[in-house]
Structure formats: C-alpha cells, structure tokens
Amino acid sequence: MIIKTYTVENMKEAIVRATYELGKDAIIISQQEIKIGKWYNPFKKKKLQVTFALEEKTTPKILVKEPKIEEKKYSIEELIEKNPMLKNTSDRIRSQLLGYLKLNMKDENNLSTEEIVDFMKMAFKENCFEKKLRVRKTNVFVGPTGVGKTTTIAKIAAQESLENKKKVGLITIDTYKIGAVEQLKTYAEILKLPFEVVHRPEKMKEKLEKLKDCDVLLIDTLGTSQRNKEKLNDINLYLENIKNKTNRFLVLSVSTDIETTNSIFQKYKVLDYNGLILTKFDEVTNFNNLWNIIEHNEYPVQYFCHGQNVPDDIEKATLENLIAYSEEIYEDE
Numbered sequence: 001m002i003i004k005t006y007t008v009e010n011m012k013e014a015i016v017r018a019t020y021e022l023g024k025d026a027i028i029i030s031q032q033e034i035k036i037g038k039w040y041n042p043f044k045k046k047k048l049q050v051t052f053a054l055e056e057k058t059t060p061k062i063l064v065k066e067p068k069i070e071e072k073k074y075s076i077e078e079l080i081e082k083n084p085m086l087k088n089t090s091d092r093i094r095s096q097l098l099g100y101l102k103l104n105m106k107d108e109n110n111l112s113t114e115e116i117v118d119f120m121k122m123a124f125k126e127n128c129f130e131k132k133l134r135v136r137k138t139n140v141f142v143g144p145t146g147v148g149k150t151t152t153i154a155k156i157a158a159q160e161s162l163e164n165k166k167k168v169g170l171i172t173i174d175t176y177k178i179g180a181v182e183q184l185k186t187y188a189e190i191l192k193l194p195f196e197v198v199h200r201p202e203k204m205k206e207k208l209e210k211l212k213d214c215d216v217l218l219i220d221t222l223g224t225s226q227r228n229k230e231k232l233n234d235i236n237l238y239l240e241n242i243k244n245k246t247n248r249f250l251v252l253s254v255s256t257d258i259e260t261t262n263s264i265f266q267k268y269k270v271l272d273y274n275g276l277i278l279t280k281f282d283e284v285t286n287f288n289n290l291w292n293i294i295e296h297n298e299y300p301v302q303y304f305c306h307g308q309n310v311p312d313d314i315e316k317a318t319l320e321n322l323i324a325y326s327e328e329i330y331e332d333e
C-alpha cells in the first residue's frame with residue numbers, strides 16, 4: 001500500500017496531484033484542515049491536508065505527457081525500388097511488409113536478405129519452402145512436358161547413390177515419347193543403377209517387385225499438359241498399381257507464368273501430388289511466380305533445380321536459397 005499526504009489549498013488541487021502521481025485508483029483515507037506558519041504568527045494560513053492510499057499491486061501511473069514521436073512514413077514504392085524481388089507482391093504481402101518495417105522501427109525503406117527471410121518466416125508460417133516431405137522409398141515425378149522430370153530424377157539418383165550410398169532403382173512409364181526410355185536408361189547405365197520400363201499399368205507391381213531390394217525408387221512419368229485429362233488419367237492407371245506409400249512430386253518450372261502455374265496446381269490434383277520440385281531457377285528474370293507459389297501453394301517444396309548439370313544443379317529448397325537466387329537474378333539484370 002502506498003500512502004501519500006498532500007498539503008493543498010483545496011480538495012480539487014489534492015485530487016489533481018494525487019491522480020498525477022498515483023493514478024486514478026488512489027483513494028482518500030483522511031482529510032483535515034491545518035494552519036501553516038510559526039506558532040506566534042497571527043496570519044497563519046489555513047490549508048487542507050489530504051491523505052491518499054493506493055493498493056501496491058497497481059503500478060503508480062505518472063501522468064506525464066508522453067513525448068510525441070514523429071510517426072515514420074514507410075513507402076512500399078521505395079522498399080520495392082531497393083529490393084526488386086518484392087515487385088509484383090500481392091496487396092496482402094505489401095501491407096504485411098509495411099507492418100514488418102514499422103514493427104522493426106526501420107530507419108530506411110530497405111530490408112537485408114536476412115530480414116526478408118525473417119519476414120517470410122513470420123508472414124507465411126509453415127510456408128511451403130520450410131515444410132518437407134518425409135523421406136520415402138517410392139518417389140514418383142509428374143508434371144508438364146519438358147519441365148525437367150527426367151533430369152531431376154538423374155540428379156537425385158546420383159546424389160542418393162554416390163553421396164548417400166543408397167541403393168537406387170529407376171523406373172519409367174514414359175513409353176510415349178521417342179527417346180524417353182533411352183534418356184533415363186543412359187543415366188541408369190552411367191550410374192550403374194537397376195532400371196525397369198513399365199509398358200502397361202498392370203505390369204507395375206511386377207516391376208516394383210523386381211526392385212524390391214532398393215532403398216530408393218525413382219519413377220519417371222510422361223509429361224503432359226494439365227489440360228489433357230485423358231493422359232492424366234492414363235498416368236493414374238499406372239500409379240494406382242503402386243501399393244507402397246509414395247511421395248508424388250509435381251515438377252514445375254518457375255519460369256511458367258502465374259496463371260498457368262495455378263492451373264497446373266489445380267488440374268494435377270487428380271494425380272494426388274503431395275510435394276513440389278521447382279526447376280529452371282537459372283532461367284527466370286523475376287520473382288513474380290515465386291511470390292505466387294509461396295502464397296498459394298500448400299504443398300512442401302522439396303528441391304530447387306538451377307541448371308542442366310547432373311548431379312550438381314539441385315539444392316534443397318530453403319528460404320535462404322530462394323533469396324540467394326533472387327539476388328543473383330537482380331544482380332545479373
């Protein structure tokens with residue numbers, strides 16, 4: 001309990017001073033009139049003495065006027081000018097970016113790489129570049145034509161067999177495209193990996209059985225337009241014959257435009273993909289589609305591919321790698 005006595009001219013003054021020093025929760029516990037001055041002074045002044053009490057759990061509120069802080073004006077235009085990768089972000093992301101600048105009381109409309117990563121982690125909790133699919137034995141790669149499915153399989157096969165010393169087996173169901181079987185077979189031969197071609201859906205079980213001793217199975221499929229329902233259904237007939245739990249990666253080139261990307265995300269759902277691999281980072285000149293992907297795709301992104309070299313041009317998908325690519329893009333431009 002805080003007890004404080006004020007000697008004042010009147011009650012109004014007492015209340016003003018007590019409120020100022022103790023806050024509005026202080027209560028009056030006594031008051032009396034007193035005379036101030038030496039005992040022999042006939043002109044002693046009458047005063048009022050008021051005692052206030054305040055429960056100690058209540059912090060005394062000093063009603064000192066807070067100095068007015070100049071509100072900093074943050075400008076999204078300036079921020080984008082200094083960080084070109086923020087171009088073409090949605091309104092939602094822009095207002096979050098301004099909030100981030102305010103929260104961190106930045107002096108300038110600028111963000112460092114670490115801060116952009118930090119912002120992304122904060123704005124997109126559980127974002128697709130942070131989540132990862134658990135490692136599974138059977139992995140299927142689906143996606144539009146020419147996005148790099150077969151090349152990516154070769155990169156992963158090389159990494160798993162040469163670096164991680166895993167027993168890798170390769171399978172293709174792509175018997176449509178001339179040369180498709182040879183393409184994967186060549187990689188299998190170079191890496192000395194077992195290789196099987198599945199010509200009909202009902203043969204899938206038998207081929208999987210042949211490779212049952214492998215630690216990792218990578219299954220290549222034919223590329224098809226997301227609008228070709230018939231081909232998507234054909235692929236499904238093969239995949240339905242895989243009884244193991246599978247990771248099904250939708251392989252997508254980041255140079256695809258945003259509308260097409262969203263249509264691919266949608267239409268490929270018939271193949272039940274549960275993860276993404278993004279390719280051709282080396283070909284993009286802007287970050288537009290990546291903002292779209294981070295905002296609209298809910299599936300984990302497992303790898304980024306950034307060139308034709310097998311096995312080097314593949315990295316684990318992380319926000320840090322993503323920003324590093326963006327910096328390369330805008331430095332080159």
Ligand SMILES: Nc1nc2c(ncn2[C@@H]2O[C@H](COP(=O)(O)OP(=O)(O)OP(=O)(O)O)[C@@H](O)[C@H]2O)c(=O)[nH]1
Pocket residue numbers: 143144145146147148149150151152174177180221222223224279280281282283305306307308313
């Ligand atoms: N620049 C670049 N090229 C790539 C990348 N990944 C693959 N490629 C190239 O893209 C072309 C097509 O690659 P594939 O692996 O055959 O693509 P796919 O998806 O299997 O194609 P289909 O089987 O015809 O659907 C090849 O010339 C690859 O070298 C990448 O990350 N960057």
Ligand SMILES: [Mg+2]
Pocket residue numbers: 149150151174180220221223
């Ligand atoms: Mg292919």
